[in-house]
Amino acid sequence: MAEPEWTWEWTGYDPAAERLRESLCTLGNGYFATRGAVPESRAGLVHCPGTYAAGCYNRLVSTVAGRQVVNEDLVNLPNWLPFRFRRRRAEGTWGPWFSADAHALPDHRHTLDLRRATLTRTFRHQGGDAGVLGVEQTRLVHMGDPHLASLRTVFTAEDWSGEIEIESGLDGEVINGNVHRYRALDRRHLTLVRTGAEEPHTVWLSCRTRTSDVTVALAARTTVADGAPASSVLRPARHRALHHLVVPIARGRPVTVEKTVALHTSRDTAIGDPLGEAVDRVSAAAGFPALLDSHAAAWARLWRRADIQVPGEAGRILRFHLFHVLQTLSPHTADLDVGVPARGLHGEAYRGHVFWDELFVLPYLDLHFPEVSRALLNYRYRRLPRACREAAAAGRAGAMYPWQSGSDGREETQAWHLNPRSGRWLPDHSRLQHHVGSAIAYNVWRYWEATGDTEFLHSKGAEMLLQIARFWADLAVLDPGTGRYRIRGVVGPDEYHDAYPGAARPGLDDNAYTNVMAAWVLTRALDLLRRLPAWRRDELCDRVRLEGEELAKWAEVSRRLRVPFHQGVISQFEGYDALAELDWEAYRARYDSIRRLDRILEAEGDTVNRYKASKQADVLMLGYLFPPAELRHLFRRLGYGLDDETWGRTVDYYLRRTSHGSTLSEVVHGFVLARARRSEAWQYAREALEADIADIQGGTTGEGIHLGAMAGTLDLVQRGLTGLEAREDALWLDPVPLPALSEYGFSLRYRGHWGVGVRCRSGRLEIGVPPSEETPIRVVLAGRAVTVAPGETRALAPRED
Numbered sequence: 001m002a003e004p005e006w007t008w009e010w011t012g013y014d015p016a017a018e019r020l021r022e023s024l025c026t027l028g029n030g031y032f033a034t035r036g037a038v039p040e041s042r043a044g045l046v047h048c049p050g051t052y053a054a055g056c057y058n059r060l061v062s063t064v065a066g067r068q069v070v071n072e073d074l075v076n077l078p079n080w081l082p083f084r085f086r087r088r089r090a091e092g093t094w095g096p097w098f099s100a101d102a103h104a105l106p107d108h109r110h111t112l113d114l115r116r117a118t119l120t121r122t123f124r125h126q127g128g129d130a131g132v133l134g135v136e137q138t139r140l141v142h143m144g145d146p147h148l149a150s151l152r153t154v155f156t157a158e159d160w161s162g163e164i165e166i167e168s169g170l171d172g173e174v175i176n177g178n179v180h181r182y183r184a185l186d187r188r189h190l191t192l193v194r195t196g197a198e199e200p201h202t203v204w205l206s207c208r209t210r211t212s213d214v215t216v217a218l219a220a221r222t223t224v225a226d227g228a229p230a231s232s233v234l235r236p237a238r239h240r241a242l243h244h245l246v247v248p249i250a251r252g253r254p255v256t257v258e259k260t261v262a263l264h265t266s267r268d269t270a271i272g273d274p275l276g277e278a279v280d281r282v283s284a285a286a287g288f289p290a291l292l293d294s295h296a297a298a299w300a301r302l303w304r305r306a307d308i309q310v311p312g313e314a315g316r317i318l319r320f321h322l323f324h325v326l327q328t329l330s331p332h333t334a335d336l337d338v339g340v341p342a343r344g345l346h347g348e349a350y351r352g353h354v355f356w357d358e359l360f361v362l363p364y365l366d367l368h369f370p371e372v373s374r375a376l377l378n379y380r381y382r383r384l385p386r387a388c389r390e391a392a393a394a395g396r397a398g399a400m401y402p403w404q405s406g407s408d409g410r411e412e413t414q415a416w417h418l419n420p421r422s423g424r425w426l427p428d429h430s431r432l433q434h435h436v437g438s439a440i441a442y443n444v445w446r447y448w449e450a451t452g453d454t455e456f457l458h459s460k461g462a463e464m465l466l467q468i469a470r471f472w473a474d475l476a477v478l479d480p481g482t483g484r485y486r487i488r489g490v491v492g493p494d495e496y497h498d499a500y501p502g503a504a505r506p507g508l509d510d511n512a513y514t515n516v517m518a519a520w521v522l523t524r525a526l527d528l529l530r531r532l533p534a535w536r537r538d539e540l541c542d543r544v545r546l547e548g549e550e551l552a553k554w555a556e557v558s559r560r561l562r563v564p565f566h567q568g569v570i571s572q573f574e575g576y577d578a579l580a581e582l583d584w585e586a587y588r589a590r591y592d593s594i595r596r597l598d599r600i601l602e603a604e605g606d607t608v609n610r611y612k613a614s615k616q617a618d619v620l621m622l623g624y625l626f627p628p629a630e631l632r633h634l635f636r637r638l639g640y641g642l643d644d645e646t647w648g649r650t651v652d653y654y655l656r657r658t659s660h661g662s663t664l665s666e667v668v669h670g671f672v673l674a675r676a677r678r679s680e681a682w683q684y685a686r687e688a689l690e691a692d693i694a695d696i697q698g699g700t701t702g703e704g705i706h707l708g709a710m711a712g713t714l715d716l717v718q719r720g721l722t723g724l725e726a727r728e729d730a731l732w733l734d735p736v737p738l739p740a741l742s743e744y745g746f747s748l749r750y751r752g753h754w755g756v757g758v759r760c761r762s763g764r765l766e767i768g769v770p771p772s773e774e775t776p777i778r779v780v781l782a783g784r785a786v787t788v789a790p791g792e793t794r795a796l797a798p799r800e801d
Helices: 015-024 274-284 288-306 312-328 331-335 358-365 370-382 384-393 435-451 454-475 512-531 534-544 548-560 584-590 597-603 621-625 628-637 644-655 663-676 678-690 707-721
Strands: 007-011 032-034 051-053 057-064 067-074 083-087 109-113 118-126 132-141 148-157 162-171 190-198 202-209 215-224 231-236 240-249 255-265 416-419 424-427 477-479 484-486 725-727 730-733 744-750 753-761 764-768 777-781 784-788 793-796
Touching (some): 007 015, 032 132, 083 148, 132 288, 148 240, 148 288, 162 202, 190 231, 202 240, 202 274, 255 274, 288 312, 288 753, 312 678, 312 707, 331 370, 358 370, 358 435, 370 454, 416 597, 435 512, 454 512, 454 534, 454 548, 484 548, 512 548, 512 621, 512 628, 621 628, 663 678, 663 707, 707 744, 777 793
Parallel strands (some): 730 777
Antiparallel strands (some): 032 051, 057 067, 083 162, 109 118, 118 132, 132 148, 148 255, 190 202, 202 215, 215 255, 416 424, 725 730, 753 764
């Protein structure tokens, strides 16, 4: 029986909406994911079948507008879905192959079951003069065995008997075709396609990526579960491996066909030959009912650790977001060398690259799946030597992490990007967003606070933190006139502003977010060195060649970095107040959406660099990352006052000047407003919840979900509404009432405790600790500390509002 809070349905068949539905119906397990394309579809303007393995990249050189352009992409792997059928006519000939695009399907339905992580498609097909054929297809990408996927199709002849022919296959003739604006690039990443068969039920396909030389192998076993087919022929071809079956079907007697697939690559551990492993694995795989049972059991374990309970539609969407986070970053991720892909494993936007989105994802994972957080931080640690080389090449000390990362840690940000509104290729300066390093350092520190994993903090985490701090200290230059250190030539989180109007060089000076985060990183690095045992401190300083003189500069820079102000608010960057005001109402009247104001202005021959206009939260990111008391302390350490009135003016100022061109923006604004201007918080929280399901950016979700925004909505409940912090060996709470989200519940994995329950009902907060032999948890709320012992539940009185 369907559970409304656990199921999502799409009724009818709308070609214009297929790409969006395909993204939202993607199924994955952290190792690989497959978009929700209908099995009979081929890639084109309507459909985009896509299968992506985490971390499987390939680099190609393209010629665009007379320039050589190099891009590394997450590779669209061979399509395992192909499955089509046709019916034998009364006169003995075969009818046309069924296609949703060629037949009217008024009762077409897709049902996504979040609890069991299955996608079920049902429809009834009237084939010409023949009778009605009912079809039900259910697929899964196995969460227990990350190399398996399966598709079950049940045919029911409602008022006729006869034969159906089935073609089940593997397709290696695929390209990266999900993003239309990349069409001028070389998108063919696979080569050396080989196919073959293993009697009696299996076909296989093997290929390699063109430059990264990753071997990819798939094997597909197709069987009729209800008896032997009339005929079965395996037909390997040049780029496809096909299995043809002719199956008799009698009126009212369902026929079930099961297709099970195994996927391996040469990046896998504990295997020799990917093809041999794929064939062996699919041969040994259980039938669909048993696979479904073990798959559902694996998901049940995940839901026990991670589920979030919020009543109503908001809760339903939050669970949907959590589902997609877990499909991208599951416990299987802990065994992989991968980062956080900004668009999940759901499409090809941003080429599958890793940005700073882990800043919005790890706060949730730290307290549910810390082993996954650690793996994602290890991805950054393995690329630390490359970040240090990149810094040295730029004449800098320390580690300069890339804005966009892929396989090996080099800068993957494109040098040129296409404005689809104007058709012009423009210089891309987003690689100057060096604040990605601060995001990595922030995640290292918060991971340690949440988990108490001092082994990681004192080793890999310390190396990253120190090298990032070293970069900031080196980049900061003393201005003798003011006695302040300044950081010049950067781009902040806003992204719209990448240069001063008319300037010959890109970059901005003293971006407030960048400078405050740099000061925080330097402060934490110095704190860490003080915390370390003497032997480890000496060993670490020797390893990274850190001298006392350098540390003295870190301390000085951490207290004297410049933060610009104007009109009683924090300036986004030096000179922001000299920019022109934009006529926001005029642009809203002229365009359906002004979220991508930068593209609109460029197409008009103007530039957003001239205006006080932001794509997304920049200064306000500080309110997202730091609770009020810590943010005040940061500014005080830098020699600036930041009272509630100044922060409130700053929030109001930028609210009026932000177009929300990123889905992350609504998350941040909803989070900040929950404390600064509660009456408006829900508006932004609701938009963040609906960003992907409603595709509010007009087509971008069809190119992949926005993983950071989805995880950010979970963090909005877990951290934003509760004020939850894990620090000083305690859980700190400072809840804020938000009427639209007044009831919620979730469980945490904190230190050695699994399933610490946090509940809010009728303004009453409860903390429950499951029975164990672990020590009690210290909880700090409203200035007082209590301990909650294992097996105990405590009701806590929040502060008076």
